[in-house]
Amino acid sequence: MPRPDPLREKLAPSPSPSSTSSQYSQDLPYNEKEIEYQDATGNPPDDEFVFEEYAYLSNHKPYRKPIWRQKKVLIGCGVGTVIFLAIFIPLLIVVIIPKVAQLMMNNASMSVVQLNMTQPGEMAMAVSVLATVGGIPSLLSASLEFTQEVDISWENELIGSMTLGEVKVSKGKGDIVQTTQFQIKNTTAFGDFAKVMLSADGFTWTLNSKATIKALGQTIKNLSINKNLVMHGLNNFANVQILGFDLPADAPDGNGALVTISASIPNPSPIGMTLGTITFDMSYKTAYLGRVFAKDVVLVGGQPMLLNLEGQLLKQTDPVHVAELSELISNYLANIPTLASGKGVSVLPDGVNAVSWLTNAIVATTLTVPLKPVQPMEVVKNIKINDMDLGFSVDNPWQPTVNSNSVSADFKIPFNISINITELANATFKLAYQGNDFSQISTAVWNTTASDMSNNKVVFTVPVSPMNIYNQLAFTDFMTSVTQQTSATVNVTGSVQGVAVTSLGTVHLMVPLQATLPLQGINFSNAKPTVTDILVTNGTTEAIIITANIGLQNPSIFSVNMGYIVLQVDSTVNGTYGYVGSVTVTDLILKPGLNTIPASIRLSPKDPTFRDAFISKFMAEGDIQSSIYGDAQTSQVASMIPTLETLTMNTTIPGMTPRPRLITNGNGNPSLGNILGPRAIPFTVTIANPLATVLWIDTMTASAYWEGNYFGGVDHAHIPFAINTGAAVVSPQLALQFPQGYEFALFLVTQFLPKNLGLLTGATVNLTMTSSILVYIGNAPGVGYGTTVAYTQNDIPSFLKIDYSFAGMTKRFLADDTDARGEVPSIQPISTLVQTVEAVQAVGVATATMQPAQKRRFLSSLPDHLLIPSLEVMVGKATPSIESGTEYVAWLEKALRALYPEHQARLS
Template sequence: MSDSHDNLTEKQRRQTDSSNENLPYQPEEVDYHDEKDVFDEEHGHAAEKRTRFYRTKRFWIRCIVILVIVLAIFIPVLIVVILPKLVQSIVSHSVMSMSQLNMTDATETSMKVSLTGGISNAGIFPATIDFPEPIIVSWEGHQLGSMSMSSVKASGGKASIVDATSFTIIDKDAFADFAEKMMSIEDFTWTLTSKVQVKAVGRTFKDVNLSKELKMLGMNGFGKVTIDSFTMPGDAPNNTGAYVRLVTSMNNPSPIGMVLGTMVLDMFYEGTYLGQVTAKDAVLVGNSPSPLILEGLLFRQTNQADLDRVSVLMSNFLAGKVTMTTAKGVSVLPDGVNSVSWLSRGLLALTLNVPLQTPTPLNVIRDISIKDMSMVFNPATPFAPTASSNLVTAGFKLPFDITVSMQNVSNVMSIVYKDKVLGDIDAAVWNEALSDVPNGLIVFSLPPSPLIVKEDAQEEFSQFVADLTVNPEQLFTVKGFANAVSTTPVGTVKLTGIPFNSDVTMKGLDFNAIDAAVTNVVVTGGTVDHIVMNQTVALPNPSTLSVSGGGALLTVYDKVTDQYLGELSIPELNIVPGANPTATQFLFHPKNETLRDQFLSEYLTGAVFPLKVVGSKDSTPIVEMQTAMSQVSLSSSAPGLSPPPNLVTSGTAVSGLGTLVGNRQTVTTVNMINPLATDLFISGQVTHVSWNGNFFGTIDAKYEQTVPANGEAATPELILQHPAGLDFGLFLTTQFVVSYPLMALGGAMVPFDLDVKMDVRVGGPNGYPATINYKQTQEILTKMSLF
């Protein structure tokens, strides 16, 4: 039965759905009684129909009655109990802050204050807070004072405080304690208490308790005091010291600002009492640096320990270094006349740490000029020459308008060339100095001091020496630290470590432009390898630079042909400003024999021989000077003997009948001198003899003879071979003999022209070989014999 019923129901449902497909759309009817129970699922039969309780009128009437009763009770409770407690809670949980609190017109019992601050976490309702009672300010359990405040309006949970009021001191001792601590501690906490009145949500809530802890930064000893300027405007009268003026900036991290008025401070450095300064119209601004102009007097010091500390203080300032001084309060006069005990107590307990330092580099020493400079090189100490100067001038500008006189100076100096530090000069010896303060000039000397060349700058230093040697002028830089003993109004102080940095232009030796004139040439010897000539060579130095560096060996060339002649040896190179006549030796040994003979022959006849003198790295054992020597190429000239001597001083020629008709030979002997300062060994000669322009004959002889140094000797008998032929005989009989009839009666002095080519060795038999070509006119005693 149940299955049939289910199937029938399904069949009927399909028929109903099918029939509904052909009908237009109709809204579904809602049976609002379907909320009633119409079927009892538990017992499987229809249940009794009933209405839910919350849809009955009785239910809603009861609810309304209950609501009226609750509201009648809650609203009075809300107004009388809850809202006041809520307001109190909001006030208690709000946060007060202070960004500025400036104190002015301070007296023993009161002051004026201006406030800038705010309140946060002040609730969501707009409100007005009134302060019908003064606010009591307490610190560490002590009531400091009280102050009134104007109304504050809060909105959106925030309120701004901008007010000007008065502060009445309740406990002067406690307030003095607070003022003393506030100036030195990092932070502090005030407790503010009062009764306030709050207007909000249309009601006024009175007697709301205000108790706030207001945390603020202390002045922390003004830890970041800076010096904007430090000057000494002049000398104090009666030799009592020097006036001083400091422009400082005292950083105040606290929101509390003060009008201090006239403030007096004592200045100290490491226990030495320096002097006293005063600031007028002093104001400490909260949360910002406060400029103060301190003016006063630095006392004259007489104790050496105090002078030493003052020396360090002034030296550090001039060098741009920080020196920590201290300032201790003496008094504070807000109105410039009367002191306030609690404010003075706070200042007297304060010790300011004042870092004395110039804000910008002072460049005290400038425009250094080295009027003369000497460098002495020593092969035993390479790259450590000795430097000195007799005259150094420097401009200086002190930031003080006081009387200063430099007595002694010393310095540590570095030489910088082409941006490279070459080496250091430590002039540890104190030297007397002269100072011209009005013109800003100091004059001193540089004592002989080692110039220590840095290992990584040796090549650059060698080039620096070379440039000074061959250039007309050279620019370089000197920098370092100077020390000076100075008399000042505060005493005689030793200023140390004053930095300087100055370009210096110095005239160079300009070696390659000079003409090294040679004088006093003397041939003093000869070996098989060379002739030794002693001479004086002028090495003019137009600069103020002096260079000394042991011996040097330069190469000499003939300037015309550029052929090698030998070496110029300078036993001791010492170049100072001026002409520098220098004793040298010329080792003459040219490779070209023709040039050799020409040079020696022209020397004997007084001719001037142009030369070129060239250096090389091998010219000196001084390593610092090798680069300089390799760049040296100077002109010179070697003069001959002056006046040129006649080598043949006299002679005898004896002719006979054979001279006319026989072998045509004349026996001749001549007397010769040796103008050299060494033996001259003669191994033979070829001499062409002429008379009055007519060829007279030739002497071609091989013999050995030594003419001593600066001495003379007669040659062996030499044969003058006359020309053959009738013409010479006719010449003798018709011109020569006729011109000198006395020849037959004892002899006549006949002038002959001699063209000599003589083989010699300069220095003796083992000397330097050469051939002398020599021309001379000499009167020779000539005799004619008929037998």
Template sequence: MSSHSNEHLTEKHDTTSHDSISDADLPYAPEEVDYIDEKEPWEEYDHEAEKRVRFYQTKRFWIRCVIILIVILAIFIPLLLLVILPKVVQSIVNGSHMTMSQLNMTDATETGMKVSLTGGIGNAGIFPATIVFPEPIVVNWEGKQLGSMLMSSVKASGGKASIVDETTFTIIDKDAFTDFAKQMLSIESFVWTLNSKVEVKAMGRTIKNINLTKNLNMLGMNGFSAVTINSFTMPGDAPNNGGAYVELITSMNNPSPIGMVLGTMVLDMFFNGTYLGQVTATDAVLVGGSPSPLTLKGTLFRQTNQTDLDNVGVLMSNFLAGKVTMTSAKGVSVKPDGVNAVSWLSNGLMALTLNVPLQSPTPLNVIRDISIKDMGMVFNNATPYIPTASSNTVTAGFKLPFNITIGMQNVSNTMSIVYGGKTLGDITAAVWSAANSNIPDGLIVFSLPPSPLVVQEDAHAEFDQFVADLTVKQEQTFIVTGLANAISSTPMGTITLTGIPFNSSVTMAGLNFNAINAAVTNVVVSGGNSDYIIMNQLVNLPNPSNLSVTGGSVLLTVYDKVTDQFLGELSIPSLKVVPGANPTPTQFLFHPTNATLRDQFLSEYLIGSNFPLKVVGSSDSTSIVELQQAMSEVVIASTAPGLNPPPNLVTGGTAVSTLSTLFGDRQTTTTVQMINPLATDLLVTGQVTQVSWEGNFFGTINAVYQQTVPANGAVTSPDLILQHPSGLDFGIFLTTKFVPTYPLIALGGAMVPFDLDVLMSVLVGGPNGYPATISYKQQQQIMTKMTIL
């Protein structure tokens, strides 16, 4: 190389020595420096562009970062694994929450029990993990250690985990656990605190010695506040007069997630301070969080104290009536294996007072099919719409839900009558009545003593129609509802059952007045005045029903059935209709508006004929307001009989003829003996009598006079003139036929039978009596004689 080149190298070397920079201190190799320093002038522009490269785009920056990262990781990873991660896991465990949906206890002993768990863990972190319980979990309650249990590992994913496990719970503090058992059965809720050490396996690591402290909020059994009775029966009598067997099927609602196998459980039953008896459940199981069926069997003891008997009566009455009765049960013992009692469980149960609402799950309808064999109603003006009702025989079917010996000794009741869908009134039995009961046939027979029937204010019209329908119709159906009371002999003692409801339809035969024929007997014309004739008689009112009605005086209107014309009024001084014929004393006030009908009636009465009648009522027939509607619907058929046997009003007479009878005025002086068959005086004011002999007209008596014939008496009339027919024919008849037939007429007289056709004007009742004309026919032998004078 030239010397110039050597100088250049020497200069280069000197420069390097002058700067005193080692190769190690340079970011680039020396060769690169020589290349840069020895750039040509035309490369100046490229050198300036290279100086504008960013620092993080250089290799030096990234080499330094890698070195720093390696240093940091070397320090942080042990720190993370050994210090930070356990704290994070502990924080996650602390922030998680635990629930228990089911905890069932079985095989209880004095030291522990088996438990099966169902629950969950929430808020358990975002990473999948396995929680391991290497140590028992200690269960604390109110600062006391109750017991401990081992748990199987739990896998968490997505922040939650499920707990399903079976383990053994070991009691640590028996006294504390006994106190807890007492409280758990009674309180609404409690808190368990769980303590333990756990291991968490996550991200390939196992973090040990993590503290687990969890408050577990649990529902208590709350005294089984929603106990229901599904069935309550008494299968039979206990032996040796010891009471009655009892069987209850209950539903024990357990709101707590804790379930128990109780085995044999014994309870004492109480009501209102009365010790009722003892019941036992076998194979009893309480299911957590749901109702549990429980069958209790035992004995209701026989009571001797009256207070206790009264309480049993109330209990039984309420049950039969469908009412709720709050009874109570106190625990006696619990034997999970059926033999050995567990003290903490028995003590817990004995501290519990179980409230049991005793009520039939379905209406019992104990009393049914009521039959009123007879019924009486007495109406009184002094107490309108409060008649007196009674019955000698009421039969009721009954069905008790018990198979025990029971007898009804006395009964009373409050009864409402419902008709046409409306409650008419109430009958409250005034006194207890004796009863006979036939338990096998389910019948009870009793009477209803005279008791007020109080008609409701808004049911007066409906009650009136009810009475009317019973009066005029063949039968009627109505409903009786109410409450019955009974003094009953039972295996628990003689108790009073009260307020037993009943509801039954009753069909009763009605009086059916509009279909009867009221026969009239014993007619006696007892008086008369200017307004009417008074006839006393018995009117039979046949009553085919067992209904009795008493209702004061009644005035009915009487019509001739054939012509429908008015005859008078029928007065019933005291209406009383009982089952049967009912011969009722009445008065017939006879005063027809039609004179012809008047005379016809009296004439037919005297000759023994029957006269058809129609007896009609109206709202004015009675002053008893409850009977006015009934009377307005009454139409009774009847028949008025005549005198039987019919009497001869003329019992005898005399007829004295003279020659003038034949040759002069043809008159015969006549007298008659007549009787009065009536029980009242009869004033005769005149008569027109047609006299015939063997079909031959013999003459006429046409006389006006006044003569009183006393009641049921007899008189001889004054001299009456028999006017014979004029003309030759009658003379020939006398001389050729009549006298030859009775030749003794001229020799002293002979008894001659004459036919009499009488129209007699009378005043029935005497001088101030009722006027009438009697039409009367009879044949009568009259002493007939002829004298010369």
């Protein structure tokens, strides 16, 4: 355990009030909790108290008083400050402030906003100055007074001086706004300066003067001012903007034309000047054009100058000068800026008297005048292309030929001078569609006979010329628009060369033309071509070849020679849509108005059912709704393919006109036996060939009708016979099979014969036939085009003459009277007893007890010469004469009813 330390215990602090501790803590570099240097009473030790012998017992620094609290230091600082101020204040006022003021003046900036010179004289002029002074400390407010004239030097030459008054400076800047006199000190140097001021981009003035500044209650005198002022020059009146150019009339002296030019000239320089009346000589290249002048001209610093020139342009006779004048006027008419020049001649500030230095400056000035209309000019307007022929070829698809008989326009030179256009030539037209140029046309010729120059109307013709297509896509878009739409807009630009006799001379002009032309389109998409003069000319195993005329209306101005084209055809027949074939035009030339285009139609439907329906309707019934369209193979001309493959037109293909009558007549010679017996009568028809090629008939199936009643049918296969062009051929003998049964026999004797009594002696009756005929068009079967024609024809005149032998009745009776077992009822062989007419009386006795079928069997066994007498016995009435007509038919009806009593009973 450590030994107790009496000294540490003695120095250990005893509790004391906090106020006592805080009293000393403010002066110590320790806080109130640090107590090592306090004695046992709580008071700090004296300065003389030594802790050396106990220093080894403490970890704290000994206390030292701060140096600034030491008395000797405070006394020394006070004495030094008094001595410093005594020396510095006079130095500041006498030496430092003037030096600072001069430095401030040297660093200050000055710029001239405007310096306008008025009333210029040989040695002096009035000037109004607007300038700014800057670069002065913003906290300083002062006044600057020029105590002597401001000398102005240029290129180290004193050129003039002027007086300036007081300038107030606030917040670091000040303005000089004064009117004063400018004294010219060196007229030669000032004249050189004036030339540079008007011709150069810029110049520098050096200003020298003395000034006094009053600031902070002090006046600082005799300060030097030396400033370089960099200012813009007028650069020969560059960037002239023409506000107007006109030739209002011929010159009174007959030598040229009056001229007026309005211009705005920017003035980038702060220097302005009263110029008064200023005169220029105008020229273009080597041609002297004439003299112009402007009055009351005032140049204001930093502002545009308006210059209204007027004067006279002289008539040119030298060929070179005429060419230059022609170029100048042509460029002006074409809205091309052309730089004419105006050489200064004189300047009269007061309008009367000249000032030498100013005159020298103006004479040294060349004014560049960019002649250009304020608004683009329309010298040629209302352009109208009245017709245009386009010709395409396979060899040069993108260089079609073009020609026009009439391109008209209104032509007006916008000057009120004498002008007589004697020649126009070499018009060039550039065509553009939707902003894209695609071709240029030239070699136009002025049509003097069609033009009316007194009314400013010109007409050009374009002879056959190549049309180079250098933008294929734009050309395709244009042609597609022209062919498929009602209208298309083409932009026309170009120029025309002219010769005009004017008061300025005979000039050769290049006159621009520009117009947007709406053109009537062909509008194929809504076109309704007609098909007429149809003629079937040939047939192969693949197709029927037809010639026809296609009528197509072209409402546009374009004549287009498309050459060889092939279009496809689809049609709708009986609600079925299908491919029909193609239309070929060997040399398509489409002109404005109605076009009749010879075409070859190749009918080659792919579906057999559709084929037969189409050709049947084509040959018989007529109109077929169809669509004509193009494809990638439509044209052989590459430039036309993109246009033609989009082509689609709706049309109606009519049937053969006039509607052909294939069956011209019929002929039959039936006997009563055929009519009342098997009812299959021999029958022929005469068939006409309406085609311009051979027609082969192979198979014929037909049904005949009389007044809507089925009359019989024909069904003959493979009876091929040929009919030449324009011929009518009688068919091989056919069999017209009447319907079977008692009802049809009764119909014949009760309805048909009573209405056609002439048939008893031979007459014609009109029949309707519906037929299905397998034909071969163009050649024999296997060589021509085979198709089945469904054909209905009304009112076919058919000649019939009845043979009254009753031959053939036997087969009919046998067919009708077979029983269910297919056997014929037996009869008594009494027919062998009836061998003469005298024995016919016995027939009544012999047949009285027979059944109807046996009776008909008996009659069929009789010789033909006994049949009618036997019928007369059965009817109970002699046969009337054929000439009796109605009476004879009535007898036939009774005979029929007597032969078939059981059938009659069933009907009743």
